[in-house]
Amino acid sequence: MSNVVPGVSPDAPAPSAVSNRPDVKRDAHPFSRSQLEGLMTKRFFYIQAFEIYGGVGGLYDYGPTGAALQANIINQWRNHFIIEEEMLELDTTIMTLADVLKTSGHVDKFADWMCKDLKNGEIFRADHLVEGVIEARLEGDKQARAKEAGESIAVPAEAAGGDDKKSKKKKVKSSAVKLDDALVAEYNSTLAQIDNFDGKQLGELIRKYDIRSPESGNEVSEPIEFNLMFESSIGPTGQVKGYLRPETAQGHFVNFQRLLEFNNGRVPFASAQIGKSFRNEISPRAGLLRVREFTMAEIEHFVDPEDKNHERFDEVKNIEVPLLAKDVQESGKTDITVKTIGEAVSAGVIDNQTLGYFIGRIYLFLVKIGIDATRLRFRQHMSNEMAHYASDCWDAEIHTSYGWIECVGCADRSAYDLTVHSKRTKKDLVVQKAHKEPKVYDAFVPTIIKKNIGPKFKKDAKIVEEAILEMDQKKLAELESQLKNGSAPLKVCTGQTFELTTDVVTVEMKTIRETVREFTPNVIEPSFGIGRIFYSLLEHSFWTRAEDQDRGVLSLPPLVAPIKALIVPISSNEKLAPLVKQVSRKLRSAGVASRVDDSNASIGRRYARNDELGTPFACTLDFASLSKGTMTLRERDSTAQRIGPIDQVIDVIRQLCDASLDWEGACKILPEYSGQQDVEA
């Protein structure tokens, strides 16, 4: 998985989060990643796992707010995909038999290149090392050139998002050394292709550019392959090897026949699974974006390879999506084209309706949970970057302060997986589809004469028989004509050649009446990295108040916000307590997750805490609530307050949460509250 797109400078500042509400001024201050990260820790969204033991790279624990946000995202996902489309949900094991992953290609190919500091043993991911060192040299070159020209190059870190870039690469210090123009060009070209190099090529770059361990200055070893799967052994003998799954997909494929039977033997159908997967990254970095344990949500949609149309295509065909097709990238550009899904499929930019349908559904899902549509694009994989199993692939990429991040892959895995598992296990993983009308055609058919083939070829008889049965029409035609002339040479998979004669096989043209077509279905796989979506959503939701840069706000949509409403008694007076309980109970029966904040903090501080938790609404109970039965409703983003009878306010919140009402609509129902507008000042 590669996140940096060739041609997109990773130094481009992140666009600030978009506000489409005139009453909310979200872009007064530039985005600060370190401030967001501070909030994540302070409010226990997530932290590095085993913090009190010093922490472990690439492992994160989600606290109450993070776990709830994640659960809400998953819940929306389940509704949007599984329930809405009647997918077959699975829960298969994480511990996976090594044999299965050998067959799928992961044991041989799921690896990164690493190299070692030859003296102190420090380990680097080879491409990251080359990238880091070259970027540092280019930075040093810039500094040297600026000095020469007498320019100042100090850029306010926050404004350029520079604090973030630095923290990512802090290992590699730059020093102001000017480089040849030709070398600068070479370095830039190397960086643009960094994801395409294999171990040998990375080794050549390391020698050519004398790349060394950044801290120690020591030489590093040749890159060697490191498989990214966590290995373990199942049972007490140590003889059954297992891996923690690197994706949930194989659990679908090995159960294909059971799923097909459950679906009454028909395709298309889709299975879906939400669960943990594992990748033993060499050097985890970028917070939640490159981790060792993560939650995925994967769909495997099984289709007839001859009919990739989709029944519900009409529902998405008019959705406009930002596309970055492979031919554009291959011509060195990154221009996004906005097209409707219908146009893109007609024009062949997107290969088929099913792929197009899922791209549309992915777009709708991401925007629904709060991803900024202007920072979302679908990028097609170029041929050299495709996974070993894929025949076409579009990634939903979301723009963050780390650049464009692959958050959803939508790949056409063709018949790859089912074919390899079927070959390995000798089990049929196929669909039988009745022709509407029987298909009648002529074809060459071989007849093997069993009683002769054994004695003639002895131990090789089986291999010869298999080779004959695998022949296509062209080869059979050739065989037929050769046999007419006496004998035919047959080359088998072992490399041996055998002489066929008509006493062991005959070939005749026959009329075939085919009532059933048997085929291995193709698989379209939308695969969601929930942690990456989660993090991107937080970046898109975070901003700071115009009047006070220290006051962060998480503008999470009510649909996914961990808590929907905060209940705030204006004081700790005991008289308010029964009312607080009552409102809490009423909100619960209305299906609104709420929380009481009856701490001693000032009401302004409690609102501020609430903003950091992303809670969209706050109900404030005061003495008027006791005497008049009213309650105020504060909206997080605008800090505006409205007032109304308690039951009416609760009903408005319920509607705001299930998205049947927006804040503008709420303001038409509830009058403005002017009593304590200055309480937050």
Next chain:
Amino acid sequence: MSNVVPGVSPDAPAPSAVSNRPDVKRDAHPFSRSQLEGLMTKRFFYIQAFEIYGGVGGLYDYGPTGAALQANIINQWRNHFIIEEEMLELDTTIMTLADVLKTSGHVDKFADWMCKDLKNGEIFRADHLVEGVIEARLEGDKQARAKEAGESIAVPAEAAGGDDKKSKKKKVKSSAVKLDDALVAEYNSTLAQIDNFDGKQLGELIRKYDIRSPESGNEVSEPIEFNLMFESSIGPTGQVKGYLRPETAQGHFVNFQRLLEFNNGRVPFASAQIGKSFRNEISPRAGLLRVREFTMAEIEHFVDPEDKNHERFDEVKNIEVPLLAKDVQESGKTDITVKTIGEAVSAGVIDNQTLGYFIGRIYLFLVKIGIDATRLRFRQHMSNEMAHYASDCWDAEIHTSYGWIECVGCADRSAYDLTVHSKRTKKDLVVQKAHKEPKVYDAFVPTIIKKNIGPKFKKDAKIVEEAILEMDQKKLAELESQLKNGSAPLKVCTGQTFELTTDVVTVEMKTIRETVREFTPNVIEPSFGIGRIFYSLLEHSFWTRAEDQDRGVLSLPPLVAPIKALIVPISSNEKLAPLVKQVSRKLRSAGVASRVDDSNASIGRRYARNDELGTPFACTLDFASLSKGTMTLRERDSTAQRIGPIDQVIDVIRQLCDASLDWEGACKILPEYSGQQDVEA
């Protein structure tokens, strides 16, 4: 974890599932485990993982029906515990730093004993081997005695649940050899204590009784310890060791300070987590009951050790629960006492309100999701079987064809975990609670004279200082009086003794004014094995029709049934198709998960399939639906059919599903349908 309770014969036949409805005759046929297991596979509730690769013991995949049932159980759990009680939900990593599990005691103590066939290398769990061989010998003795007496001992397998017992122990064949009466008594006593033996004792039994590998007859090795955790290594160096967590609990404890802070520094509060855990069982058996990967739901409720009362205790105090206390078991009995939670806590049978509160809540949860209350009991652990961390423990045990199964543990882990992690990491894992009134008391206080202690004890100064600071009041009093006489010997943790004099330490009685009490909270831990509850629920739900023993029914409550309603068009006539879609859409908007069965099977077969899937309701659409807008409603358990206008039937189903209406009530709203009552005959 031990499942067989001393004194309960594992051969006692399972009571058949209870029906409390007069219109449903559920007990016509005895329960057959093999029939249930057949249904589980056929309807893809679950199957052994990697089936097409030959399967792996102890690993199971859940298919669409099983995954949905499991998701519904988890969802009910989340509502019943997390939402209802505002617990702090966590999602911590499965991959766990070895250090953490070393501290918790799992690296040293989380093991079973195994032994090896000395010739062919076959591996056995030592206690299972001893148990299996002795049971076979006792069985052979029974046969021999029966032969002597000229009796027939053939028992119908189904009636005694015998088919199941056989499949469990099929490795150990019995032969009719009569044993001494004394040996029979010895064997029976050994079996009753089988869970209490350690490796050395198991080794002695193996030698004493000449227990050999059942298939080969070879001798077996001395039992050796096998740690049940899956081991792996984190990162590329191989130097950071990790284990897959054997429980989710440690993820709560290492985050305790963050959780406490999130809860504004106050106890009691509870954290909760639902997720996968792993145990590398030596010889998995008993289907879903002893597996290598499983879903747990765990609560860690942190309380002040001086106040284990519970705010909501009144809500559960009148619930009657079946209890099996430890003193009863220790006197060799298994009589269950039914008491209210209130009585049990007052009488000290259940130690405190918090433990009692959770026992009540666990009872309510299990019964709500469909566990037969007459086959549920709470059994207190005896002192010799308690886990290393527990100070008291009650298991919710559910009766199945395997005997009584521990499905929920409810342990008081005291301050064990927080204390050991705090010691290891030197981080404070404590609560500070302000006294209402400052506490004023006199106490001995040591004063260390820093400038002298260093020069006097040099490198040992720190260890001496720590030893002084750890002294309790009694020791300080002694020290004070010894110092008055000149000097005092101090023995430190290393075993060395030092001489203390008043130039390095003085002790005085002082008046202490304490405003804050600092303590390590105790933990009450209800821990749910979701897979075991899932399987027990299936056994309690399964029965076969009186009129046809081959027709299985799963009477799952609507609350957890994978699909709530089946939509059945009476024929494949195209005119019905739009109506089918419409009803499907209407059910979805009513929040009812439904599925269409428009296969070519007869309507009777489709109903039968539906019964096996546990779907409580079926809506049948026929030509009257087109002409009159009516729909019939079939209830799974009684097969009774009612009729009404489509919208009314949908509304009745909605109410049946959210439990605001029962079938009796539904029958009052919808009249009986007599049109095609014979369609299933």
